[in-house]
Amino acid sequence: MQSSQARIDSAAKAARAASRRLALLPRAEKDAALHAMANALEAASDRVVAANDQDVERGARAGMPESLQDRLRLTPQRVVAVADALRDLAALPDPVGDVVRGSTLANGLQIRQVRVPMGVVGMIYESRPNVTVDAAGLGLKSGNAMILRGGSAAADSNAALVDVMRTALSAQGLPADAVQLLDGGREDVGALITARGLVDLVIPRGGADLIRTVVTQATVPVIETGVGNxxxxxxxxxxxxxxxxxxxxxxxxxxxxxxxxxxxxxxxxxxxxxxxxxxxxxxxxxxxxxxxxxxxxxxxxxxxxxxxxxxxxxxxxxxxxxxxxxxxxxxxxxxxxxxxxxxxxxxxxxxxxxxxxxxxxxxxxxxxxxxxxxxxxTDGGEFGFGAEIGISTQKLHARGPMALQELTSTKWVVEGDGQVRV
CATH class of the missing domain: 3.40.309.10 (Aldehyde Dehydrogenase; Chain A, domain 2)
Incomplete structure (x- = not known):
């Protein structure tokens, strides 16, 4: 049996290969894939709801509070809403390739700062299975491969959702490994957040203990989401x-x-x-x-x-x-x-x-x-972002509802015609 580190290394390498493919996709192909994922989720609604029922029933038997059961529950109407969020993402501008700023220097060099995908993003979150779909959709539209680790309370729901989306991606001729779901224990989380060089960014979303653990133990860069008092x-x-x-x-x-x-x-x-x-x-x-x-x-x-x-x-x-x-x-x-x-x-x-x-x-x-x-x-959908991957309470790079632009970095492109520095 593979160790957690070996499993994560394998998943991250597959995700990196997928991310290189995604980075080259034009908007039309990404939007078509988002629509395909949305249609597939609606078509699989009965299967998804049945899997979710198992999670909710298991939670109820374990004494899960009703408010948390509500966060966990998927109904046919909520599946439609989750699918519609993917369609909303498809209608939004693609941030990849946007020129943030640029100029022509006195020596004739043309420089510009452009938006590029982060690459491989790890997402660690708790009970809400809609986050699984939002994260996958936001990752695809922004050109990132997503490694998802949801909470055990939503294990059956997340497995069904990810399987449907991976199948839809494959049907579009895109790498299924652009969306992966970890089903291991805490060892997998530890391996994911320390996979520096393979994973470019980790985003924790959930309770204070989860966020604190990731922030204090990660060697991969972290964007910290926060609790809402x-x-x-x-x-x-x-x-x-x-x-x-x-x-x-x-x-x-x-x-x-x-x-x-x-x-x-x-x-x-x-x-x-x-x-x-x-x-x-x-x-x-x-x-x-x-x-x-x-x-x-x-x-x-x-x-x-x-x-x-x-x-x-x-x-x-x-x-x-x-x-x-x-x-x-x-x-x-x-x-x-x-x-x-x-x-x-x-x-x-x-x-x-x-x-x-x-x-x-x-x-x-x-x-x-x-x-x-x-x-x-305070919500990505309400702000017109289509969806959100979390609400950042830190001050670096991203703050507030995080959506497409917050899942990109930038690179400088310098073009010349033979200039050398003297």
Whole structure:
């Protein structure tokens, strides 16, 4: 039996050969392959859903929370949505070959910086099987071969999805090894993230422990995605009806994802009017409230249950129907709170004061800042990127929703007619 390192080396070498082929493909061929993959997934919907049912049933037996089962579940409608995301990618411009900048030097040399694929990208992620398709599609469109390692909770789903896509690629005359799925244990992860020279980039997507492990142990370059302890701050100058809609949507629209809000901060000047209404609506939707002293008073006025908030609550990405709520005396206090407990993902302000909005946008250290809008818009699809491979909370190369351009590097092309340096 091959060792993990031998398996990864073999997979990476096959991926590198595939990536060289992909790097030469014109847009038309890549788009045709994306459509072929999308059509194949829809045609195999019954098979994919049946495989997913096995994963969900196994998770339920193991006590997986309902919110995580929702992240895992594929329905026929969700399979169609996943396929449509591939078609959306096909409709987007191809970043490969774009000229970032260029000039003609005084000596006649023409220089230009152009976008090129990364090459071989390793993706390590957890329960959401749609990520498998998004990553494969983004990799293909940007000219990269993808080595995928999904979570064990979605093992059957991912195996079915990748098999369908590899078959579709082969039918298009393209290398199936442009998309590969690892099914080994932690040893495979360790081998993948240390395959320097064979793998060009690793992207972890999931919980804090997964990301921390990859970042600290990898010798391959890493783009760090992050957890989403996101805040909504309701300013003194907020339209309170707007704030109510934004706060509730940010928390309850889909609480199990990283762009759902986990904390609500309210300026003390509007707390008396706003908090009873928003707490009643949140509680009515089934949200467990963790409240500071002032918000607890408002909860009693609203007649809803609550628990005293702790620093641990403020620091927690619940990924469930739970929210921490507090009152702050000023914008500065809100900024300090977010700086202490935020995870540099998405932070929102609701205000009619342009100066407050500008300060919040400039001073909050986050990949995305929303002004008078839900945190739920931090998403590659919502941004018009077709899909995303993750939301980067780092500051190097890529930040925020990562899509096609973020999966490219650049190279300099220098053209002359015999110039030599003197």
């Amino acid at each position: 996101c805040h909504v701050y309701v300013d003194a100058a907020a339209d309170l009806d707007m704030a109510l809609a934004i706060a509730v949507n940010s928390k309850t629209h889909r609480p199990s994802v990283c762009n759902a809000a986990e904390s609500l901060l309210v300026h003390q000047s509007v707390a008396r009017d706003f908090l009873p209404k928003v707490l009643a609506e949140l509680a009515g939707a089934g949200v467990l409230l963790h409240t500071d002293e002032a918000a607890s008073t408002a909860a009693r006025v609203a007649g809803v249950s609550y628990e005293p908030v702790t620093d641990e609550d403020w620091a927690t990405e619940h990924l469930a129907m739970e929210m921490s709520v507090g009152v702050v005396p000023s914008l500065d206090a809100a900024l300090d709170h977010i700086d202490r407990f935020g995870t540099r993902h998405t932070e929102a302000i609701v205000t009619g004061d342009r100066r407050a909005a500008r300060r919040f946008s400039a001073e909050v250290d986050a990949a995305v800042v929303t002004v008078n809008a839900s945190t739920r818009f």
